[in-house]
Amino acid sequence: MRSNFSVLVENNPGVLARVAGLFSRRGYNIDSLSVSRTDDPTISRMTIVVDGDEAVLDQVAKQLRKLVDVIRVRDITNEPHVDRELILIKVNADPTTRTEIMQIVEIFRGRIVDVGEYTCIVEVTGDEGKIDAIQNALKPFGILELVRTGKVAMQRGTRTVLVED
Amino acid sequence: MLTGGQILIECLRNEGVDTVFGYPGGAVLPIYDALYDSDIRHILTRHEQAAAHAADGYARATGRPGVCLATSGPGATNLVTGIANAAMDSVPMVALTGQVPTTLLGKDSFQEADITGITMPITKHNYLVRDINDLPRTIKEAFYIATTGRPGPVLIDIPRDVSGGKAEYRDPGPIGLRGYQPRLAGEPAKIAAAAKAIAMSRRPVIYAGGGVINSGAAEQLKKLAETLMAPVVVTLMGLGGFPADHPLFLGMLGMHGSKYANYAVSECDLLLAIGVRFDDRVTGKVETFAPHATVVHIDIDQAELGKNVPIDIAIPGDVRTVLVDLLKHLHGKPDPAWNEKIRLWKKEYPLDYKKQGLRPQAVIREIASVTAGKDVRITTEVGQNQMWTAQYFPFTRPRSFISSGGLGTMGYGFPAAIGVQVGCPDELVFDIAGDGSIQMNIQELATVVNYELPVNIAVLNNSYLGMVRQWQELFYDRRYSQTELKNPDFVRIAEAYDAQGIRVEKAAEIRPALEQAIASSKPVLLDFHIEREENVMPMVPPGESINKMLG
Numbered sequence A: 001m002r003s004n005f006s007v008l009v010e011n012n013p014g015v016l017a018r019v020a021g022l023f024s025r026r027g028y029n030i031d032s033l034s035v036s037r038t039d040d041p042t043i044s045r046m047t048i049v050v051d052g053d054e055a056v057l058d059q060v061a062k063q064l065r066k067l068v069d070v071i072r073v074r075d076i077t078n079e080p081h082v083d084r085e086l087i088l089i090k091v092n093a094d095p096t097t098r099t100e101i102m103q104i105v106e107i108f109r110g111r112i113v114d115v116g117e118y119t120c121i122v123e124v125t126g127d128e129g130k131i132d133a134i135q136n137a138l139k140p141f142g143i144l145e146l147v148r149t150g151k152v153a154m155q156r157g158t159r160t161v162l163v164e165d
Numbered sequence B: 001m002l003t004g005g006q007i008l009i010e011c012l013r014n015e016g017v018d019t020v021f022g023y024p025g026g027a028v029l030p031i032y033d034a035l036y037d038s039d040i041r042h043i044l045t046r047h048e049q050a051a052a053h054a055a056d057g058y059a060r061a062t063g064r065p066g067v068c069l070a071t072s073g074p075g076a077t078n079l080v081t082g083i084a085n086a087a088m089d090s091v092p093m094v095a096l097t098g099q100v101p102t103t104l105l106g107k108d109s110f111q112e113a114d115i116t117g118i119t120m121p122i123t124k125h126n127y128l129v130r131d132i133n134d135l136p137r138t139i140k141e142a143f144y145i146a147t148t149g150r151p152g153p154v155l156i157d158i159p160r161d162v163s164g165g166k167a168e169y170r171d172p173g174p175i176g177l178r179g180y181q182p183r184l185a186g187e188p189a190k191i192a193a194a195a196k197a198i199a200m201s202r203r204p205v206i207y208a209g210g211g212v213i214n215s216g217a218a219e220q221l222k223k224l225a226e227t228l229m230a231p232v233v234v235t236l237m238g239l240g241g242f243p244a245d246h247p248l249f250l251g252m253l254g255m256h257g258s259k260y261a262n263y264a265v266s267e268c269d270l271l272l273a274i275g276v277r278f279d280d281r282v283t284g285k286v287e288t289f290a291p292h293a294t295v296v297h298i299d300i301d302q303a304e305l306g307k308n309v310p311i312d313i314a315i316p317g318d319v320r321t322v323l324v325d326l327l328k329h330l331h332g333k334p335d336p337a338w339n340e341k342i343r344l345w346k347k348e349y350p351l352d353y354k355k356q357g358l359r360p361q362a363v364i365r366e367i368a369s370v371t372a373g374k375d376v377r378i379t380t381e382v383g384q385n386q387m388w389t390a391q392y393f394p395f396t397r398p399r400s401f402i403s404s405g406g407l408g409t410m411g412y413g414f415p416a417a418i419g420v421q422v423g424c425p426d427e428l429v430f431d432i433a434g435d436g437s438i439q440m441n442i443q444e445l446a447t448v449v450n451y452e453l454p455v456n457i458a459v460l461n462n463s464y465l466g467m468v469r470q471w472q473e474l475f476y477d478r479r480y481s482q483t484e485l486k487n488p489d490f491v492r493i494a495e496a497y498d499a500q501g502i503r504v505e506k507a508a509e510i511r512p513a514l515e516q517a518i519a520s521s522k523p524v525l526l527d528f529h530i531e532r533e534e535n536v537m538p539m540v541p542p543g544e545s546i547n548k549m550l551g
């Protein structure tokens, strides 16, 4: 089972190490972790995707809450939510393939953000399925480099994970 | 303007700290300079590990946070075992370390060690203070975190330019930790559910641990047991939380528990788990632990609920607060058949040992007997000495048994006894030791002599790493690989430190030797030459169900 945790943490040095250390020493599988500051500079938000059975996911939430720098932990997997990833793919592109690549990028509502003599960089945002799909679609052209942000997620509507919650 | 060191001392005094256990060095010179003018007592141990264990022993005996202090680099890393030990046993401790100046951080500077990184998994929380103005708030938070909720060690790393810098002392004001708000009370619905399960049970057992002692709930535990007429089994950490001379007491459960404790757990229909964490040394084969029981688990640490075994009714909360509430819902309706069954088990499977020769169990029984009626605190080392003490010493009050449970740290008992004696100057303190363990911190003889701490050490000397030898005997065909010890003459060692040493070789000499030790105002090391291949029995073989015991 895969779960999306939305986690608010103090923006203190070492907080990422505390969270990452917790996962590694307790043997939890992180699928992805993304972290950055929020509108409040003292707080960062992490979206952590974890793979595990129910008991593991329960422990993940509880162990995260034990960290003093962790303010809120919420498993939002089963709540209505939006999740997104961003991918950059550097793909082989010469005049003969460029049009075809552009068509694929169009279909995925992506953008070409860099064009070189032999390569171009494609940028796509979307949920995991879409990201996987464009990756597969571009594979035949030869992917030179690839980077994904990992998932960020947010509940729909008025539901939130905030300090005040 | 004060130096950072002076601000630190001011903050420690505000926290009510009367004693610091430590060892100086370059990175803590400004702190030691501030200590020089302070009324805080500093105990100079002879190894930083001992300072950490002494702070731990002080905390366990008094219930107040223990404080240790070491310099950067090797001083800090020498604290590591002691910090891990305190973390495993939920001991409130504040460890202060010096650090290289902020300008040299991250440059592999002389005596730099990333101690906040190193101790991240073994502290409840830790801090690197980069700004002198953060000192007061950091120290206040550290003590708050160490002593509230599930207690544990907190480390504060202080670079030398912070402790040596100057600033105005400003009161940090109230604590505002958004991510740390321990909750004490149990949810009423859960408590009601527990009360209902209790009312329905016919064969209840109370399984009590260190949480009872940490939360000061011994009285409530006794009331609970007596209301339900429910037998009480305890963990190693729970010893002293329920009086051993009480008819409902079944002793320790688990690997070296009594047979009747393990049988009771294996047959109960309700297990009231209170301030415990279902450690593997307790549960044995986890699938067959308390197989017929509805399990109610009360603990301050929510993460313990359901961590190792599935729980039917989990009540996060402070043990004492929850018990007070729970007791309001309960009325006794003891089932005489269950108590009768337990009485028969107790009669049929008593804890017992052979009487010929000098037996370690007899030494422990004699220590209990000569100290009966006196205020006595017992620490132990790790190994057979520890298990025999747990089995044979009848602890009747909380905080009187002080032992390394979770980490199982050889070398803990003696320095811990130093902290205990400092915290309880008018009480009798014994470290029940093994000949292997005592050598892991034997240099602390200098400390007890230096500070005239009349700690008694009872070495149960079998010239073996006895517990390991026992496993080799039982599970490795008596192949005693590296477990026989060629020991020094402990009596002469004691004497060289200007402590007293007494060798005991016959059973008849046990009592007079103990009396002599108690009468002496000096620290005394008693060297008991016990039967060498005595085993700790009964024993649950590793991976077995706890009702399948050897011996």
Ligand SMILES: Cc1ncc(C[n+]2csc(CCOP(=O)(O)OP(=O)(O)O)c2C)c(N)n1
Pocket: B381, B382, B383, B384, B385, B386, B408, B409, B410, B411, B433, B434, B435, B436, B437, B438, B460, B462, B464, B465, B466, B467, B468
């Ligand atoms: C620091 C440390 N190292 C190793 C061990 C493993 N160990 C557990 S018990 C034991 C033997 C202890 O020997 P001794 O102190 O003589 O006690 P005895 O069992 O003989 O009473 C050992 C080596 C440990 N618990 N702690």
Ligand SMILES: [Mg+2]
Pocket: B434, B435, B436, B460, B461, B462, B463, B464, B465, B466
């Ligand atoms: Mg030994």
